[in-house]
Amino acid sequence: VPAPAAARAPTRPRRGMVAVRAEAGAGGGINPAIRKEEDKVVDTVVTGELAKPLTAYCRCWRSGTFPLCDGAHAKHNKATGDNVGPLLVKK
Amino acid sequence: VPAPAAARAPTRPRRGMVAVRAEAGAGGGINPAIRKEEDKVVDTVVTGELAKPLTAYCRCWRSGTFPLCDGAHAKHNKATGDNVGPLLVKK
Ligand code: FES
Numbered sequence: 618v619p620a621p622a623a624a625r626a627p628t629r630p631r632r633g634m635v636a637v638r639a640e641a642g643a644g645g646g647i648n649p650a651i652r653k654e655e656d657k658v659v660d661t662v663v664t665g666e667l668a669k670p671l672t673a674y675c676r677c678w679r680s681g682t683f684p685l686c687d688g689a690h691a692k693h694n695k696a697t698g699d700n701v702g703p704l705l706v707k708k
Numbered sequence: 709v710p711a712p713a714a715a716r717a718p719t720r721p722r723r724g725m726v727a728v729r730a731e732a733g734a735g736g737g738i739n740p741a742i743r744k745e746e747d748k749v750v751d752t753v754v755t756g757e758l759a760k761p762l763t764a765y766c767r768c769w770r771s772g773t774f775p776l777c778d779g780a781h782a783k784h785n786k787a788t789g790d791n792v793g794p795l796l797v798k799k
């Protein structure tokens with residue numbers, strides 16, 4: 618079995634080759650780093666336990682406080698031309 | 709102003725070129741198609757208006773019933789090796 622791409626030493630692209638950086642890893646994934654040890658990242662909000670009148674939940678997979686939104690979608694949108702944003706949950 | 713990439717006719721890659729298909733469009737975006745006319749896609753759940761005891765909200769940007777989850781994350785995860793899933797909101 619070949620080593621996964623991430624485990625191989627980085628190589629300098631040869632002349633005539635094109636280096637492609639996929640933001641979320643190879644293969645079109647959208648979650649680069651959050652809880653990659655889980656098969657599927659699912660979170661549950663129990664509305665009765667919400668602390669604030671309005672809570673923002675991340676849908677960009679780039680929040681440092683996932684599953685909460687920390688505003689990281691703004692940097693992602695600016696860098697990529699994307700238009701993603703959070704889900705707001707109102708008590 | 710040049711036509712956006714999506715509006716140009718597809719061209720066959722020349723010899724020595726590499727064709728790269730980005731699942732969510734060029735540039736590392738994660739939302740391929742949902743409400744692209746909006747600068748930022750934000751949705752609000754008013755918990756008092758929830759119809760069911762448990763409602764799943766999409767975080768993969770591939771649901772046909774966005775902002776709800778329709779299970780499309782499963783196809784996305786299988787195709788890309790990703791591990792994304794919905795946010796469950798419990799009344
Ligand atoms: S930080 Fe991810 S949606 Fe705001």
Ligand code: FES
Nearest residue numbers: 766767768777780
């Ligand atoms: S369809 Fe997108 S998370 Fe389920």
